[in-house]
Amino acid sequence: MVKQAAKQAAEAGIKNASFEVADAEDLSAYADDTFDVLTCNCGIMFMPHYSKALLEFRRILKPSGVAMFSVWGPRDKTDLIAMMNEVREAVAPGTTFFADPAVLGKQGELHAVVEKVGFSSFNIRDVNVPMKFPGTIESARSVLDNAVVSELFNRLQAEGDTHIYKRAEDAWMAAAVKHGYMKADEMVFPQNIALMVTAKK
Numbered sequence: 001m002v003k004q005a006a007k008q009a010a011e012a013g014i015k016n017a018s019f020e021v022a023d024a025e026d027l028s029a030y031a032d033d034t035f036d037v038l039t040c041n042c043g044i045m046f047m048p049h050y051s052k053a054l055l056e057f058r059r060i061l062k063p064s065g066v067a068m069f070s071v072w073g074p075r076d077k078t079d080l081i082a083m084m085n086e087v088r089e090a091v092a093p094g095t096t097f098f099a100d101p102a103v104l105g106k107q108g109e110l111h112a113v114v115e116k117v118g119f120s121s122f123n124i125r126d127v128n129v130p131m132k133f134p135g136t137i138e139s140a141r142s143v144l145d146n147a148v149v150s151e152l153f154n155r156l157q158a159e160g161d162t163h164i165y166k167r168a169e170d171a172w173m174a175a176a177v178k179h180g181y182m183k184a185d186e187m188v189f190p191q192n193i194a195l196m197v198t199a200k201k
């Protein structure tokens with residue numbers, strides 16, 4: 001992602017941007033009150049200590065700065081997360097992912113976390129992010145190839161469940177048909193609610 005960002009910036013002729021990799025839970029490389037704007041799209045809910053990351057975001061933000069971050073919404077309003085859980089249950093019943101993408105998905109709970117971290121003012125709004133993918137099995141595999149799913153499936157594969165990805169692809173296609181997500185040659189997931197937070201230090 002960082003390589004891609006650097007490439008796109010170079011292509012666009014942007015010369016005053018730099019790109020670095022850092023752990024959001026430990027931004028000690030950056031001084032307090034450094035940044036005017038901070039964004040984190042659909043990231044913090046995958047961090048084991050998301051409050052630590054939010055404390056870091058607030059610390060490195062200038063007093064006049066603005067932080068914007070988003071998380072996936074509730075499980076029953078986010079087709080992609082519901083699908084991932086359905087497929088997991090179909091091919092590896094009783095297992096769990098290392099992180100729950102919907103852990104901060106309820107307005108009230110997210111509000112409490114952001115308030116506790118100390119942001120002085122903030123608002124949270126719901127946004128729907130419909131998603132479309134080609135209606136092919138390769139596409140099912142690429143959707144399943146994200147860290148939350150692959151951490152579990154790679155582990156089960158290493159433990160001897162050698163066909164887990166094949167079964168997961170088939171389960172994904174079957175669930176997409178069952179829920180009416182297959183449209184002509186596309187898989188369309190109409191409802192994926194994200195909660196968007198805009199916060200001042």
Ligand SMILES: C[S@@+](CC[C@H](N)C(=O)[O-])C[C@H]1O[C@@H](n2cnc3c(N)ncnc32)[C@H](O)[C@@H]1O
Pocket residue numbers: 001022023024025040041042043044046047
């Ligand atoms: C769903 S992806 C979102 C990626 C990107 N923000 C976007 O909108 O396409 C979640 C990202 O969070 C990153 N991530 C997870 N834990 C992290 C941490 N502790 N510090 C920095 N990034 C982290 C993962 O590497 C992954 O790229």
